[in-house]
Structure formats: structure tokens, C-alpha cells
Amino acid sequence: xxxxxxxxxxxxxxxxxxxxxxxxxxxxxxxxxxxxxxxxxxxxxxxxxxxxxxxxxxxxxxxxxxxxxxxxxxxxxxxxxxxxxxxxxxxxxxxxxxxxxxxxxxxxxxxxxxxxxxxxxxxxxxxxxxxxxxxxxxxxxxxxxxxxxxxxxxxxxxxxxxxxxxxxxxxxxxxxxxxxxxxxxxxxxxxxxxxxxxxxxxxxxxxxxxxxxxxxxxxxxxxxxxxxxxxxxxxxxxxxxxxxxxxxxxxxxxxxxxxxxxxxxxxxxxxxxxxxxxxxxxxxxxxxxxxxxxxxxxxxxxxxxxxxxxxxxxxxxxxxxxxxxxxxxxxxxxxxxxxxxxxxxxxxxxxxxxxxxxxxxxxxxxxxxxxxxxxxxxxxxxxxxxxxxxxxxxxxxxxxxxxxxxxxxxxxxxxxxxxxxxxxx
Amino acid sequence: xxxxxxxxxxxxxxxxxxxxxxxxxxxxxxxxxxxxxxxxxxxxxxxxxxxxxxxxxxxxxxxxxxxxxxxxxxxxxxxxxxxxxxxxxxxxxxxxxxxxxxxxxxxxxxxxxxxxxxxxxxxxxxxxxxxxxxxxxxxxxxxxxxxxxxxxxxxxxxxxxxxxxxxxxxxxxxxxxxxxxxxxxxxxxxxxxxxxxxxxxxxxxxxxxxxxxxxxxxxxxxxxxxxxxxxxxxxxxxxxxxxxxxxxxxxxxxxxxxxxxxxxxxxxxxxxxxxxxxxxxxxxxxxxxxxxxxxxxxxxxxxxxxxxxxxxxxxxxxxxxxxxxxxxxxxxxxxxxxxxxxxxxxxxxxxxxxxxxxxxxxxxxxxxxxxxxxxxxxxxxxxxxxxxxxxxxxxxxxxxxxx
Numbered sequence: 001x002x003x004x005x006x007x008x009x010x011x012x013x014x015x016x017x018x019x020x021x022x023x024x025x026x027x028x029x030x031x032x033x034x035x036x037x038x039x040x041x042x043x044x045x046x047x048x049x050x051x052x053x054x055x056x057x058x059x060x061x062x063x064x065x066x067x068x069x070x071x072x073x074x075x076x077x078x079x080x081x082x083x084x085x086x087x088x089x090x091x092x093x094x095x096x097x098x099x100x101x102x103x104x105x106x107x108x109x110x111x112x113x114x115x116x117x118x119x120x121x122x123x124x125x126x127x128x129x130x131x132x133x134x135x136x137x138x139x140x141x142x143x144x145x146x147x148x149x150x151x152x153x154x155x156x157x158x159x160x161x162x163x164x165x166x167x168x169x170x171x172x173x174x175x176x177x178x179x180x181x182x183x184x185x186x187x188x189x190x191x192x193x194x195x196x197x198x199x200x201x202x203x204x205x206x207x208x209x210x211x212x213x214x215x216x217x218x219x220x221x222x223x224x225x226x227x228x229x230x231x232x233x234x235x236x237x238x239x240x241x242x243x244x245x246x247x248x249x250x251x252x253x254x255x256x257x258x259x260x261x262x263x264x265x266x267x268x269x270x271x272x273x274x275x276x277x278x279x280x281x282x283x284x285x286x287x288x289x290x291x292x293x294x295x296x297x298x299x300x301x302x303x304x305x306x307x308x309x310x311x312x313x314x315x316x317x318x319x320x321x322x323x324x325x326x327x328x329x330x331x332x333x334x335x336x337x338x339x340x341x342x343x344x345x346x347x348x349x350x351x352x353x354x355x356x357x358x359x360x361x362x363x364x365x366x367x368x369x370x371x372x373x374x375x376x377x378x379x380x381x382x383x384x385x386x387x388x389x390x391x392x393x394x395x396x397x398x399x400x401x402x403x404x405x406x407x408x409x410x411x412x413x414x415x416x417x418x419x420x421x422x423x424x425x
Numbered sequence: 426x427x428x429x430x431x432x433x434x435x436x437x438x439x440x441x442x443x444x445x446x447x448x449x450x451x452x453x454x455x456x457x458x459x460x461x462x463x464x465x466x467x468x469x470x471x472x473x474x475x476x477x478x479x480x481x482x483x484x485x486x487x488x489x490x491x492x493x494x495x496x497x498x499x500x501x502x503x504x505x506x507x508x509x510x511x512x513x514x515x516x517x518x519x520x521x522x523x524x525x526x527x528x529x530x531x532x533x534x535x536x537x538x539x540x541x542x543x544x545x546x547x548x549x550x551x552x553x554x555x556x557x558x559x560x561x562x563x564x565x566x567x568x569x570x571x572x573x574x575x576x577x578x579x580x581x582x583x584x585x586x587x588x589x590x591x592x593x594x595x596x597x598x599x600x601x602x603x604x605x606x607x608x609x610x611x612x613x614x615x616x617x618x619x620x621x622x623x624x625x626x627x628x629x630x631x632x633x634x635x636x637x638x639x640x641x642x643x644x645x646x647x648x649x650x651x652x653x654x655x656x657x658x659x660x661x662x663x664x665x666x667x668x669x670x671x672x673x674x675x676x677x678x679x680x681x682x683x684x685x686x687x688x689x690x691x692x693x694x695x696x697x698x699x700x701x702x703x704x705x706x707x708x709x710x711x712x713x714x715x716x717x718x719x720x721x722x723x724x725x726x727x728x729x730x731x732x733x734x735x736x737x738x739x740x741x742x743x744x745x746x747x748x749x750x751x752x753x754x755x756x757x758x759x760x761x762x763x764x765x766x767x768x769x770x771x772x773x774x775x776x777x778x779x780x781x782x783x784x785x786x787x788x789x790x791x792x793x794x795x796x797x798x799x800x801x802x803x804x805x806x807x808x809x810x811x812x813x814x815x816x817x818x819x820x821x822x823x824x825x826x827x828x
Contacts (some may be wrong), residue, residue: 068497110742132577144749166610175609182576183605184611193566197573208555211528232594234566241561258480348703360597395607400615404697404744407783412744 013113073355074290080348080357083289083329086125087345089118090141092367092374093150094320097140097157098376101324104310106157110171113141115287115319119251120145120343122292126300132180132218137172139184140249142221147179150377160384167387188222189229192248195220196235199246199309206306217303221266224255224388236277236311243308247299249275251286252311257322258330259309286314286343290351292320317342392421426710505688511681513655514544517581517662520691522552529667531558531571532584532621538800539642541586542622542681568594572601572671575617580666582717588623588675593725601648602671618665625766625802627679627814634809639673639771642743649742650696651675651714655685657740661695668696672758675742677715693785699746708823709753711776712763713739713765716814720763723819732823741770745779755782759826763814768796793822 015230064247075083092110101110113120116138119355124133124145135142143153148164156163159169164183165175172183182198185191196217205214214313239246250270254261263266273283280302283293299310317339321328352358397403400413439566439700500816508516530545536559548558560567564585571581585591585631591598598619606614618681625634648670652658658676662753665672703724712720717738735753740743754760760780773794780792798812 043451134573164610165612166609168610169608173608175605175612177609182573183609184599187596187600190569190600192600193569193597194573194576197570197575198577199573201568201577201579203572204555204574208529208553229565231566231569232561234561235570238570240564244611312540366599367679395576395609395611396646397617397648398606398611400648401697402668402670403743405746405748407747409748 012296012357018187020144022230023157030237039086053276062154073357074294075357078356080240081366082125083121083293084345084348084352084358085362085370086121086145087289087348088367088370089150089408090120091345093140093144093153093371096154096256096319096374096378096391100154100157100325105382106171108170109323109325110157110321111138111139112320113138113318115339116253117341118292118348119221119249119286119314120314122289123249123300124249124297126151126296127217127219130180131300132179132182132195132198132216133221134182134191134198135174135184135221136188136191137157137186137227138185138223139172139181139221143174143176143179143181146176146181148174148176148181149171152176152203152375152382153373154381155384157386158381160381161387161391162380162384163409166391166395168391178332181219188226190224192220192226193234196239196244196245199239199244199303200242202245203242205307206378215245215304217300217304218244220246221249221251223256224250224252224254224261224270225259225264226250227252227273228265233273233277236273236279236309239309241280243306245303245306246309247296247303248309250311251316252313253262253316253318255318255322255331260330264272269313271311271313279309281311281313283315286316287325287339287347291350293351301388307380317345342405389421390419393418393423394421429528437477468690477659498755505686506560507684507686508655509681510652510676510683510685511542512654512659513653513685514662514676515548515657516548517659518545518666519548521663521666522548522556525666525807526618527578527580528580529556529558529574530582530584531560531567533562533586534559535559535584540584540808542676542678542682544790545584559734564590564593565595565597569597569601571617571619572597572605572615575615576605576613578615581620582620582666584619585619585621587678588621588637589632591619591637591642592635594619598641598647598673599644604663606646606774614669615671616666616669618662618668618674619671620662620665620676622676622678622681624675624677624679625797625809628804628806628809629678629802630804631801636771636797637765638673638742639766641673642772642775645670645816647671647673647743648696649675651677651742652660652740653677653714653717653738655683655737656687658699659691661696661740662675663693664696667693672696675714680718683755694740697741697744697746698736699733699749700740701749702738703734705733705757707733707757707827708735708759708761709750709757709763710734710736710761710763710823711739711750712736713732713742713772714765716763716765718812719816720819723816723823726816726820727823729825732827739776745776747779747783750776750780750782751825754784758787759828760788760792761819761822762792762794762796763819764794764796766796767811768799770793772795790826793826795819795822 015410066226077396091114094114097110097112097202100106120141133142140153144150153174156165156169158169159167161167163350165173169175169184172186175181175183180193185193195218202214202216205211252270271281271283285291297311297313302310353360401411403412412418416421497531534541535545536554536557537548545557568583571583592789602615602617623635623637641649650661652661661674665674692713710720720736724736727734735757737749762773762776764771766772773796777792777794795818800812803809804811
């Protein structure tokens with residue numbers, strides 16, 4: 001009854017990489033080069049989406065397709081250019097953020113996404129505008145991929161009134177009602193129940209409100225550290241229980257600030273936790289946007305058809321520290337170099353040029369265009385005004401009557417000092 | 426002069442008091458409910474009605490709200506209908522669910538079981554399992570789920586089986602419920618209602634007897650209300666559901682079986698207003714939830730002794746209705762706050778600060794605040810009784826205040 005497809009996944013070959021209970025000394029480093037893992041199905045690979053919800057292991061799928069014929073590519077030229085542009089936007093934007101931070105244009109905690117672009121682009125570029133995305137504090141690129149203009153995100157980071165959250169949210173609270181970006185959360189795992197709620201809304205609309213064509217999907221992005229948190233498990237349970245249209249995307253970059261995933265997790269293979277709740281669990285190479293996209297397509301389609309959630313573990317890596325305040329001294333340079341060599345942008349570029357999908361020149365044009373977009377975003381943000389005092393009290397309540405009745409009998413929100421922002425409430 | 430409060434440690438146990446004609450329903454165990462219907466009148470006289478024939482019409486409580494002309498039961502021409510408080514909550518909920526298909530309920534055992542206090546009984550059969558959702562025991566996550574659903578267009582009513590369980594949902598209530606409207610720059614509204622029974626019950630033990638209003642009151646962006654009668658329970662439930670703000674509705678475990686006659690026609694109360702229970706001249710007594718009944722009992726004694734207390738049920742715990750309260754203070758110049766919250770950092774503490782800040786000039790005496798002791802509620806009935814404010818303490822406090 002429940003899809004037990006993951007029961008068909010065999011144990012990965014290289015088991016010795018798992019830390020099986022032996023305590024790690026502080027300086028010990030266990031390489032976790034997950035990309036060499038092969039997940040093989042016992043049953044034959046079913047590609048027909050109608051027949052089953054079996055999700056195939058992606059590395060095999062890609063290799064299969066490549067072996068068949070060179071004309072059977074995974075993407076068209078247009079799709080490839082869209083993916084490339086999105087990833088370059090993400091990378092350039094984050095690099096500019098770092099620059100701006102060190103120039104004192106933004107403050108606080110800023111978490112950059114360099115290196116993980118394949119996950120954001122691979123998933124979000126498959127969504128419709130009505131689908132929702134829920135992220136964590138590492139949310140700039142998710143917002144950009146979903147369609148929030150770069151200038152709105154940059155202004156938000158600068159704390160200006162033209163930011164997507166009017167300057168009130170900051171780096172960790174990117175919201176957009178128009179593009180259905182439902183945050184941006186500062187505490188890990190607290191966004192996952194919200195994503196579950198958004199998926200619940202979608203199901204509710206379809207089944208209770210009888211909006212038959214409502215098949216909105218929600219994507220919840222979070223990291224490996226979150227996968228040890230209770231809310232993660234509670235939501236996996238509820239989503240599988242009610243077959244909510246949600247995809248749980250784990251961006252496993254192996255590090256939660258300075259805590260290695262292997263040091264904090266009894267069973268580091270996060271994808272295995274899906275089947276424990278009755279949903280497929282997939283592990284995919286998160287440095288390859290085409291592989292991510294293949295898996296994402298299957299998972300999102302599954303959710304759209306009403307077959308329930310999927311847990312996708314993307315093995316990825318962040319090239320920078322946890323945040324701009326992180327000195328990033330704990331990670332082994334060899335590990336960093338290994339993943340730097342698997343830069344998703346370079347990989348896609350190579351794929352497109354080798355398969356004659358685009359020329360070097362076309363890609364350079366895109367890079368130039370993005371450079372201008374990002375610079376324009378900075379100019380826009382610089383030129384935007386700071387929030388005025390009057391904005392202080394405006395959005396505390398959707399209905400400002402919530403501030404109550406003052407001693408004079410009038411609602412406090414009717415007090416002119418309220419709109420000036422100088423009232424004490 | 427905080428010593429005034431400390432000095433009121435003398436408690437006259439209720440059971441031995443002269444009041445053989447009244448006994449709080451709470452003195453009996455829950456199984457005794459089956460014996461008949463307890464009727465708590467507005468002046469807190471309690472009697473047991475063995476037949477289901479309703480009490481006479483002198484029960485009508487003039488619930489005139491002092492400020493804006495709120496709907497008053499006494500002014501209706503129709504006879505109204507009688508029900509218990511949990512039925513009033515259910516009626517309010519049901520009416521809102523019929524009115525707006527986006528209203529849904531989520532919580533533990535709200536569906537097939539009908540709610541552990543029967544507030545949602547029958548709703549799942551009527552509206553379906555998705556609209557009255559039985560959740561697994563995961564407060565933090567299903568509260569968060571309610572918040573996510575609210576942000577994407579639904580109007581969920583989240584039930585905490587006991588308010589104390591919402592401590593597990595504190596992350597979601599504080600960070601998301603209260604703050605997301607602000608941190609999203611006003612883009613997403615969260616019209617969620619979080620409700621449940623709290624307060625000290627009948628020997629329920631420390632963890633099931635918590636008063637969470639004190640913990641939640643500092644969260645910006647939420648509103649808190651406490652209902653105390655079937656009339657205001659239904660009105661506040663409807664108002665909370667219709668509100669665009671997140672509202673936490675505090676009910677009390679011991680008040681679910683209160684009976685009252687409420688209007689047939691639809692009414693919605695204001696979330697921000699307080700309720701004048703008994704106008705008076707000598708002293709303002711501010712209270713909410715169950716303590717309202719202790720205060721009314723004490724008021725009876727006080728009236729016999731020649732005092733004229735003004736009793737206000739503040740109803741809105743956050744924000745305070747400073748207009749009603751202020752008018753009262755300006756009239757009587759003496760304030761007594763009676764609450765079930767803990768001494769430290771409770772609603773009474775905040776209310777004391779608010780009144781002192783705004784109406785200091787009008788006070789003839791320092792504000793007296795009677796709260797529960799800062800003690801985990803003991804299981805033993807005698808000890809439990811001493812942690813909660815009893816009518817005799819209220820009487821003594823008023824007498825000392827009015828000297």
C-alpha cells in the first residue's frame with residue numbers, strides 16, 4: 001500500500017565510510033566522497049511515470065541515457081541556458097553579497113550558497129509560479145531561483161524599504177507572496193512544518209474546496225543538521241500519513257557550522273529515513289544540476305499526482321564558510337578542493353559545450369548579463385531609502401486593532417503617533 | 426506595599442465555610458457531573474439542577490460591555506437557548522465553519538474522538554476528516570503546519586489538548602506565529618486561532634495545571650483572550666476565527682460545564698474589549714477566566730458586608746483594554762487584581778505595570794495583585810487549594826484595600 005520502493009535499494013557498496021560507533025577524535029577526518037556510491041535497484045528501472053512511483057537512482061539513469069545515444073540529451077538548449085543563467089545568477093549574487101558585507105553594507109548573519117546552486121536551480125526551475133518554496137537562512141538563491149528580482153533581495157540585505165520584506169526580515173527572512181517564497185527561517189527545522197502546512201493547504205483546496213486543478217507542490221529545503229531535529233521527523237510522518245504534495249530536499253553539505261554530519265548523526269545516510277516513514281528516499285549527486293533535475297522531476301510529478309511526499313538527499317557542498325562570520329578552519333582543504341573541482345557551474349558549462357548545446361560565447365554573454373543584473377541590484381539597493389520611522393509598527397499585526405484600546409477609548413492604531421511610529425504600544 | 430498581598434496567606438478552606446448553599450462544582454470529581462447539571466449564576470451562586478428543566482430567566486447576565494455598545498443579552502427580544510460552555514464553543518466553531526469553508530480544525534483527538542473536552546464533537550462527521558484533522562502527537566509541527574496553512578489561505582483553529590502541551594509548540598508560536606507577518610514585511614498574514622484548556626483543574630498535577638498566558642504575553646504580534654462564560658466563549662471564538670491576527674484563546678478546564686442562556690441570533694464579541702461584570706463604586710476588581718467566579722463569590726460576601734466592588738473581566742489578556750479599566754480606576758481609585766497566573770511575570774504583573782504607568786494619579790492606594798503562588802501545582806487537594814486564590818483571600822484583600 002505504501003510505496004516501499006526504497007526497500008529495493010541495496011546497501012551502498014562502500015560501507016567503510018560510515019562511522020560505526022567508533023568515537024571520532026577531534027582532528028580525525030573521514031572522507032565522505034558520496035558520489036562514488038551506486039544505488040542499484042533489484043527491480044528493473046521503470047521510467048513510465050504512470051505505472052509506479054518507483055524513483056530510480058539517478059546516476060545509473062544518466063549513465064544509461066548517455067550510453068544510448070548522444071542525441072538523447074537530458075535538456076534542450078533553451079532549458080540549458082535557463083539553468084546556466086540561474087546558477088550563474090546565484091553565484092554572482094552571493095559573491096557580491098560577500099563583497100558588500102565586507103564593505104559594511106549589510107550586517108548580521110549572512111549565509112552564502114556558493115557551491116550548492118545545482119540544488120536550487122535543479123529543483124526550483126521545474127516549479128510553476130503557484131508552487132511554494134520554503135527555505136532556511138541560506139535562502140537568497142532559493143528566492144532568486146523562484147523569481148524574486150535580484151534588486152529586491154539585495155535591498156532586503158541592505159535593510160532598505162524596497163527589500164522583498166521591506167527591510168524587516170533581512171538575510172534570513174526572504175519572503176515573496178507573489179512568487180510564493182514562504183521564507184526564510186532563522187531557526188533550523190522551523191520552516192519544515194510551515195512547508196507541510198502549505199502542502200496541506202494545497203491538498204485542502206483540491207479536496208475540500210473542490211478546486212480540482214489545484215496541484216500546487218511545496219518544496220522544503222533544509223540541511224543535514226536539520227535532519228537530527230524533531231520537527232523533521234514529525235513532518236515526514238505527517239506528510240507521508242496524509243500524502244501531502246511536498247518534497248523534502250536535504251542539502252547535505254556535510255557540515256553544520258563546524259559539526260561534521262558524521263559526528264552528529266548515528267546513521268548518516270539521510271535518504272534512508274524516508275522509507276522509515278513510508279516515502280521514497282533518494283540520494284543524488286547535488287553537484288550535478290542535470291542529475292538533480294531528473295530526480296526533482298520525478299519527485300515533483302509524484303507530489304503533483306497526489307502520491308505523496310518524497311525525501312531527496314542532495315549531496316552537495318558549500319564553498320564558503322557557514323556564514324560570513326565563520327572562519328571555516330575545520331574543514332579539510334583536500335575536501336574543499338575535491339568539491340571545488342566539481343563546481344556545478346563548470347560542470348554544466350562543460351556539458352553544454354561538449355554536447356553542442358551552446359557556444360562558449362553564448363555562455364559568456366549570459367555571464368556578462370548577470371554581472372550587470374547584480375551590479376544594477378546593488379545600485380538599486382544603494383539608492384533605495386531606509387525604512388522610515390513610520391514603518392516601525394505597521395506590520396506587527398495584520399489587523400492593527402490588535403494593539404488594543406488606549407486609555408482614551410480609541411484604538412491605539414488610530415493614534416497619529418502610531419502611523420508615525422513613535423507611539424508606545 | 427507588596428506586603429499586603431503576602432499577608433493574605435490566611436485561607437479559610439471553602440469546604441468548612443458557612444456557605445452550605447454553594448459549593449464550587451470543582452469540589453466534586455468529574456464523575457459527579459453525570460448526576461446533574463451544575464448551574465453557575467452570574468453572582469457565582471452554584472446550584473445543582475437535577476432535572477434538565479432549565480433555570481429561570483433571572484439568570485440573564487447583563488453582559489453590557491462598558492465602552493462600545495456591544496451586544497447585550499438582556500436587550501434581545503428572543504428567548505435564546507441554553508447550553509454549556511463547551512457547547513457554546515462548538516456552536517461558535519460550527520457556525521464559522523459553515524460560514525467560511527477555509528476554516529478548519531487541527532489537533533489531537535479533535536476528529537473522531539470529538540475533542541477531549543467535547544468541543545469538536547460531531548464536527549468531523551459533518552465536515553470531514555480533512556477539515557477536522559486528527560493529528561499525531563507533534564505539537565510543534567502541527568502548530569507549524571497550521572501556521573503554514575494560514576499563510577497560504579486557510580483559517581485553521583489549532584487545538585492544544587491542554588494548554589500546557591503548547592509549550593512544545595513555543596518555537597512555532599513565538600517565531601512563526603507572532604513574527605512572520607512582520608519579518609515578511611506584511612506579505613503573509615496568519616489568521617490562526619490557537620485554543621485549549623489551561624489553568625488549575627481538579628488535582629490534575631503540576632504539568633496539566635499550567636497557565637501559559639504568562640509565557641506567551643511577551644510575544645509580539647499575537648493577541649490573547651480568555652473566555653469565562655458560554656456567552657463570551659462563543660463570541661470570542663467567532664471573533665478569533667474572523668480576526669486576521671493570530672489569536673490564542675485560553676479556556677479553563679473547570680469552566681466547560683458552565684451553563685448559560687445565550688442569544689439565538691448571531692453575535693461576535695470584540696477581542697480587545699473587557700467585560701463589565703458588576704458595576705460598583707468602592708474598588709475595581711480585575712480578573713479573568715475562572716477567577717471571575719471566585720471574585721463573584723467574594724463579591725457576594727462583600728456586598729453583605731457593605732462594600733460595592735466593581736468587577737471587570739478583562740477578557741483580553743493581550744492587549745489590555747485600558748479604556749474600560751481606566752474608567753473604572755478613575756471612578757473607584759482602588760484596584761485589586763485577581764488572577765490564576767503565577768506571581769512572577771504573570772498577567773497581573775503586567776497589568777499592575779500598565780495601570781501604574783497610565784493611571785498613577787488616580788490611585789488612592791497601591792495596586793494589590795492576588796495571584797497563584799510560585800509553586801508547581803501540587804497533586805494533593807489541600808495543597809492545590811492553597812496555591813490558588815480563594816474567595817476569602819479576595820474578601821480580606823478588599824477590606825484591607827478599602828481601609
